[in-house]
Amino acid sequence: MAEELIFYTNPQSRGRIVRWMLEEVGVPYETKVLEYGTTMKSPEYLSINPMGKVPAIVHGGRVVTECAAICAYLADVLPEAGLLPQTLDEKANYYRWLFFAAGPLESVLNNRAVFKEEPEVEKQRMLGYGNFRDTLNALSVAVKANPYIAGDRFTAADVYVGSHIGWGLQFGTMESREEFIRYFDRLRERPAFTRAMSLDDVQAKEISEG
Template sequence: MNISADALTFYTHPMSRGRTARWMLEECGVPYDTVLLEYGTTMKAPDYLAINPMGKVPALRHGQAVVTEVAAICAYLADLFPDKSLAPAVGTPARAAYYRWLFFCAGPLESAATAKALNLLAPAERAAMVGYGSYADVMNTLEQAVSQGPYLCGDHFTAVDLYVGAHLIWGMQFGTIERRPAFERYAQPFMQRPAFVRAAQIDDALVQQSKGHG
């Protein structure tokens, strides 16, 4: 039995990966409650640790169900609201591509981009030990994927485009992902989507509000 769709609670911070999850919530176009948490305090408080023992955001509560990790939240919401067509049909080549690039982004891309940001990329002789292999391999593989067309699976925008697009938008902005023309061509149109604009406005306003209280 499905839990009622009006029981969504979103735990986040406006300067976190929660920005991607909020974008997904806005794409779904459904009401949700937002709980704002602060680094080092409410994020590590017992009440929130009972929801996510990692003490990190974002997290999504849906009735008695709890989902953490941005990719999982995106996939969960896409399945929860099938009328939004944010996930391809199960058992199709498009669904296979959807899983492939969702997990590629959550695994190799996230790891490689983070390692680059921290100047901790594995040396060539140790590349076999890390899931991403080499930073160059990750970037080249992703470039090949996004160069096939405007979307990663099928003929329309899905949650995997949102998730990969978010990584490219913010990764290129902060220098953890190379600013390649193919990446810009793929991600730029997503920044014009009404849900992206709404989500960014909400989180940007929360950032300014927090500065005003500082």
């Protein structure tokens, strides 16, 4: 991919998901670390992402925001990385669980972290995830069915889904079910994951030390 790729992030953000994806596809990229409340809300960055949030990428002048979209985009424009589903069965699982994680899973984990309690039963039908238990049970089905989310092969969907599971286990927002632990242990052994975490940890330390 000869076109310039710029990665806007903060190591204490969902940018860690995109960093991992970038290391998986293995192309050169420029990293621009933004700070909360200052450069993240600057006119320059708001012209890229009007939400004033990271991560975002600019690839050949084209802007992509939202972690799931960035993962899917990079897999699509870099098919040689081998992170796309190949069969119809893989495609069904890939899209199903990628968007499940971007919708019900992220919503329920965030709401649980902020509000602590489940919504009242009569209000659950209004929510895309319904309730915490049903969402985790559905995710259990996904990680029990195959070694990876789409099947027997690692794909871009594993970067996104796996990141949420990893954070949920780390911060206690997700039950430590055996199937979640086994699945994430499989992912964390990937060299790209190790490189990405190391790069972000170094940048986080630099920020904390001023």
